[in-house]
Amino acid sequence: MITAAVFAGPPTVGDVGDVDSFQKNARFLGAASGFLTLSPSCTPTPPPATSPSPSPANTDQCYNLDPTPGNLTVFSAPNIARINLPGGAAHDVIYPVLTFFTNYQLQNPTAAQVPNARFLYSATLTIYSAVLNDPTIIDPNTGLPAGGAVTFVFSPDRFEVDRSLEGNERARTRLDYTRAANAGIEKAALISAGTLTQHQADDLFNKPMTVRMDVTGQARYVTDANVTFNMRLFGD
Secondary structure, eight states: OOOGGGGSSSOOHHHHSOTTTTTOOOEEEEEEEEEEEEESSOSSOOOOOOOSSSOOOOOEEEEEOOSSTTSOEEEEEEEEEEEEEOTTSOSSEEEEEEEEEEEEEEEOOSSSOEEEEEEEEEEEEEEEOGGGGOTTOBOTTTSSBOTTEEEEOOGGGEEEEEEEEOTTOEEEEEEEEEEOOSOOEEHHHHHHTTSSOHHHHHHHHHSOEEEEEEEEEEEESEEEEEEEEEEEEEEO
């Protein structure tokens, strides 16, 4: 039997988990895409990343694979997608929905089994704002002053395959998936974590900010790869 006490007063965190966004309308805050290519022959080589200030993203990045398949190729694709938000775009939460279109091939060109073929990438989102220049604001990821930016790591934003390949084995994989989970860029979470005070959090959401996606990864025994990174933001 459900008692009337369950419905007395506004819902609590214990009731709905996220009081700040409860019953609020979600608003579209923009969308952006970036394209990553791994190839034996990229032309031209990737240009330097643009600055954190509001400016175009470096949306089409190509990285050369090590010519020796068994060697590890490490790549970093900063600023591959970004959305510049005006002040007041959201009140309490910015919720990212990220979609990844992944196409890659593993191949062992030798007759012997190899134990360590791999392809992985990880996407992170970073907020850039003048508010975060306050030296009292500490980035929880580094323990150092934020210096204008705070990075958010959402665990589903990572793809990894690490496996053995039989002699002369080839495997082409295409995979599309979307990250839509509980975590977002939340004012209440930033306050409860001690990253921002209430005043700083309000100021952050009331002033312009940039949400930028950066990607890092590794490849071994990969002949080619293409990944499209799609970011859509919602707010309350």
